[in-house]
Amino acid sequence: MNIITKSPEETYELGIKIGKNLIVGDVISLNGDLGAGKTHLTKGIAEGMGVKDYITSPTFTIVNEYCGRLPLYHFDVYRIDDIQEMYEIGFDEYLYGNGACIIEWGNIVKELLPSNTIYINVYKIDDTVREFEIKSDRNLEFLKEMRK
């Protein structure tokens, strides 16, 4: 389904709704242009998961870990040139670990993602308006609520 947000604040609110619904083993693949709001949505998701720390961009560090209601592993795989590198940083242990994963630019490592992955594509409509396309086989509560 597709959701439009009209401001960064609305994007953050959407993130909170998603974050409240995440469970152990959930993986979100987040795709969209530079500046589309991937990290901003993640900040909302983290808040929804009860993370108190600042969510900083993992572009350089590749993965940042946070403690919330459950552990949150925030990836940015833009700098990954070869998916083999993902094995070397222990990607599987994060994916099948005791927390939830958010993977910015997840399409780069698509073949490694599990079948329960939630795909979110972000499209820039203008400076502040964004369209989020959410695809998931999981029956997500927050999506049901939003459909009403």
Add this chain to the structure above:
Amino acid sequence: MNDIITLGIESSCDETSAAIILNGREILSNIISSQIDIHKKFGGVVPEVASRKHVEVISNVINEAVKEANIKLNDVNLVASTYGPGLVGALLVGLSAAKGIAMSLNKPFIGVNHIEGHICANYIAHKELEPPFTCLVVSGGHTHLIYVKDYGEYEILGRTRDDAAGEAYDKIARAIGLGYPGGPLIDKLAKEGNKFAIEFPKVYLEDDSFDFSFSGLKSAVLNYLNKMNMQGQEINKADVAASFQQAVIEVLVNKAVKAAKFNKTDKLCLAGGVASNSALREELVKQCRKEGISLFYPPAVLCTDNAAMIACCGYYEYIKGRTSAFSLNAVPSLKIGERD
């Protein structure tokens, strides 16, 4: 006091490095096996060498460091290694090598915080420098303002709430079609541009905050580029680079100088990869002179990730009476000043 020879090992991100340091501040060797060099040599990205294969080079890097220092491994008195922050898989390579060597030599081992290591690079570059001082740490992954109370005692004054300064550089470089890493390329291009050509937002957050935020600036630059493209207008990349850089530097410099005055320290240090940015140095030199603050920064080779700074940091931890247990694990999200 007898001479102390420290072996330092660093493998937290892209670089694998080993160094031998005498009495904390004198470099006998500092070997860095850089991924970026490999990329450049092959004129682009080669999948086989692109991966972060610390494990394949670590032994050679350590052997080379010992050889260049003209010592024997047995002469090492202390082994220091980064244990965070960074990638767990990468950190474990250097950490395990360090523990193995320390154990086999029956010498003390100390785990070091990577960002504290960056700060300590200043001790190597400036033999007279002693705490207390204020330090601005700016790199690809980190932007911090730190109060260094004493050797091994750090207090976080402020940090970024979103993008690190170096990351903002890389992202803008990507958007205007420059290469990687973006910092030096924007710095170079900016010299040809007018830094007052475009007014980008300078984000200071709350009045009393030493925190940073560069995500809004990134969006503003991207929106500007987008708007110009839509209107079919030509973009002056040098002006964009110069104006963007001006917005970053103004905030970094003003906050750093304010923090130094807040701490009543007359010394300000610069550290991390972005510390080699020429425009940032120029502006800091100017402002510090005006305020009567002495400015210190390391040479470029000590600004990048390297093991000499880790050895120096480990040496001062050891002097303070700290060592680490061999059970020490890698801590990917290790905070500055955190001790186990």
